[in-house]
Amino acid sequence: MERTSVSLFRFMKGRRLLYAGAVMAVGLATFFGLLTPLVIRHAIDDIIGGGKSISPPLFEKILKGTEVFFGGGLTLFRAGILFVALSFMGGLFLYLKGRWAAIVSESMARDIREELYAHIQRLPYDYHTKAQTGDLIQRATSDVETIRKFISGQCVEIGRALFMVALTLSFMLQLHRGMTLYAMAVVPLIFFFSFVFFMKVKRAFKLSDEAEGRLSTALQENVTGVRVVRAFGRQRFEEERFDRRNKEYQSLTYRLIKLLAFYWGLSDFLCLAQIGFVLFMGGVLAVRGEMTVGTLAVFVLYEGRLLWPVRQMGRILTDMGKTFVSVRRIMEILNEPQEKDRPGAKMPPVLGEICFDNVSFSYGGHPVLQNVSFHIPKGKTVALLGPTGCGKSTLVHLIAGLYECSSGMITLDGTPIDDIRRSWLRRHVGLVLQEPFLYSKSLKENIGIVHSSPREEEVHAAARDAAIHDVIMEMEKGYETAVGERGVTLSGGQKQRVAIARALISPYPILIFDDSLSAVDTQTDAAIRKALREREKRTTLIISHRITTLAQADMILVMEKGRIVQQGSHEELITREGLYQRIAGLQSELAQELSSVTRPDKEEG
């Protein structure tokens, strides 16, 4: 708990003073709220009754002050004005409390959101390959909300209850010692009862929440699986299944409400009994002449105000646990180490020469790449071929600095990659992922996103080269079509082509296609590569399985189990036994297959 509350305190940095102000304001609002019954007492006992009661010293001072202000003693009319004025002051501080608490909690929530967002963005690539998206979003949204609510509401309420109890107690003691004892008799019991009750019903709340979760799962599955339901004609079965969940949720929620009904019934009983106790004990004291009517009225009014926040405390205190859980869940993310540049990392010119010298990389104790060495001169095209899991993706990710190699050295134009600032490195290495992500913006903005302010012709040219221009032009809104969550859904191949256009628009000296033409058909693939060849020469790495793609490369690297097993041009590899030869041989296999289909025809004919 200790450390969590420290983190919570840290989040409030820069606004602690304002928050202290909010807490002060709630104290003052409570204070002024407690002064108003004293006006009633003064009016009843002194102005109407003509007595001379002794009020708490602070209130006496206020009375003196008003005498100066009005230039004479209080009349009933003046008491009325004082009553309104004090209520107004109470209201004013209540407003200030609300305002300041809102500013603090909202700006704190904003800071946490931004810190989380920034931190998540800066976490290493590896973190994101393993991340549980739903859970992260949950933490970034509802956990932040829980903390915000605690700071803006619950925490202030706790302060208010404390002020209320302390101030009421001190005022009561100044008014009548004996009566105070009667007035406070049941208060600890009410607090204790409310706390114990809400601890006990935590489970009922949870059960109802869980039943709601099951209800929505059943519903979700029915809606998304509507095709299966209909195809099997299972509407009745589904209805019965849903009805069970619906009933379960209803009965558990009703059970919870019944518990709450019991709580409110009993706690109202305790509170009203306490007020009645004050009224009648006060009556007895007043009859005996030990207390004035005005004081009796004050005690009755105080009691009514005191009990409400005390009853709320149980709920708030039991809810507090949630806030600490949320803080902890957020800290878990923030404590993940961010990606960092090596000290003294530079921004050297990157022209496109790549050299791997005995590079190895292991992940989770397993070797992924072993002693990989090759050299790509500036402007050349290299294709990578290998079975699933052979390490080719990892290899290109190393070039973009998304992972660090375990041993060996990668150099770009002679500079070791670790000595280059990562952002600088990535601005020179255009990596197109197999499953690229498009942002929920227009197509134009998506294509031009890396560029600071691309001209329309540049966007169109890039799209044309990525063979997506015509597709875009056919859309109703053309380049202004929104994609992503709120926009149109593009097919896998279309997404890949937009991502290629996005990479082409910037003058990356190094371009990497991480199997990013896999969902594009063969003809389009060829057209894109033709366009690429016609653009200015860049160092290009292509992961592909298509023989036509591979054959056109200046060099082909064949990988197996993390090693480069063959290396050479199409002409060299085609003659050597191996994976490349086998893939290339498929063409003749196909021809054979097709002729076997057509041959009997000839025989017949």
Next chain:
Amino acid sequence: MSTAIKEKTYTRQLDFALWKKLIHFIWPYKRSLLALLGFIAVVAGADALYPQFNRIVIDHYVTENTFTGLGRYAAAYGGLVAVQALAIWGFIKTAGRIETGLSYDIRKKAFRRLQELGYDYYDSTPAGWIMARMTSDITRLGEIISWGIVDVAWSLTIMAAMLGFMTVLNFKLTLLALSVVPLLAAASYFFQIKILKNYREVRKMNSRITGAFNEGITGAKTTKALVLEEKNLGEFGDLTGKMSRSSVRAAVLSSLYLPVVMTLGSIGTAVALGYGGSHVVRGGLTYGMLFMFISYTIQFFEPVTAMAGIFAEMQNAQAAAERVLGLIDTEPSLKDAPEVTELFGDNFIPRKENWPGLKGQIEFKNVSFRYPRGEEVLRGFNLVVNAGESVALVGETGSGKSTLVNLACRFYEPDRGEILIDDVDYRKRSLLWLHSHLGYVLQTPHLFSGTIEENIRYGSLEASPEEIRRAAALVNAHDFIVNLEKGYQTEVGEGGARLSTGQKQLISFARALLADPALFVLDEATSSVDTETEALIQKAITAVLKGRTSFIIAHRLSTIRNADRILVIRKGRITESGTHTSLIREKGYYYRLYTNQFMEERREALLE
């Protein structure tokens, strides 16, 4: 997407027709409602009585300096407290019963409607929309109705009671003390409306922030590769800035609300004190009466603000009601004719005794079809599929393959022309009759949470465990299932998340096979699974297809080749038709498709 189902915008006025429909839902609770009103009358009455005790204690005992009868009054007070506590317990319970009961009923009714609505509804309505209607909107509606009744009844009763007690004692003082009430009510209403509007804005911003986080997290890898961290952060900052500003605005407004109405309320109390006090001095009023008036002016505050709150909430309540009733009132576009239902029963109470058998011959006769607001997909389409024949459909996305299957399964009906099953127009048979003879395996298999056994049993609810195991064995799923720790009792997780794609596919084959359908539809997955699973699936397909009329939207070569007939569909027309061999010889679209796919599949096998 949601063009077909329009969400009504907020109506400003009260929509009486809407509330009348709601009364229909409330009617079954009329007894509870009466009890609720009774409890509330007791609670409100007691609330209004307490200040009377203040008056009596002061006037009868303190002023007259006597203890006589004080014990009796204390006992009466105690009795009142006890009765009120019981009534509080009673009204919360009753309101809870009405609230949860209403939600249950409305949800049940809406779910029934969802089971009746056709594919066109689901195609044009986002799942999230349906979910929101079925969960939060219905919950809100239940809450608003039951607790709204509580608030209104309590407020009205207590105001009437207090007003009565006050006027009996002094009409003029009552009038003066309550003169601020209209102002109080107006201010409350004004503030609450504004506050609700502001919070709606905040909620909107909040969902945009959630969207931004979603994008930031799912797109993190791309962001990193493109070095867009700072740029995204800047955009996110704009969003959080807006969010924080609108939240502060809403919060400041709501913190202004209470002080303003409190100060307004205090004027009433001050008037009671000042004016009433002068009466005490002159002797027209007792101390007890004065204190009673003061207590009432303080108490009046609560029902007035509560009523204003109800009126402010009304608009939102109406909007929620509109959305929910809108769903319940949506007419299914596709349903059986009354005479068909008469004979064969409906989806929920079938009359299977009247059902004819199904051999499986399907004929499309001059069928034309368009999706709502879409282009015509089929025009004058003709096709005869013989009983027991398997037909593979190939063609590009959007060529009309799926439409053809959807029409054959009567998930949609033709706009023109007819579809005959065993030579009878299928609209003369019930929907459930056809669907009970249908086996369906989807591209992306959909499983329900529950055990593997329960999922397979979905195909035939009466199946014994042995039959389930036999079906699983026939599609080669048995081996992997028994190798799982809990075998057939393994929980598949939400949507089958705990199983691999291949495993899910095998289970969905077992499910379809268990149904023993005369018609079978397979929408084959494009995504590849490993060779071993692929071989299992191929065997499963062969097992399932045997002796059944089947439509296969096919991608894998072996599936296509095994079909009795291959149809190439392009733009809603059959452009090529025949066996694998005959189509290869034609050297048309199929030939190209085959050569491409051949290379892809072999390469995949080599590179695994």
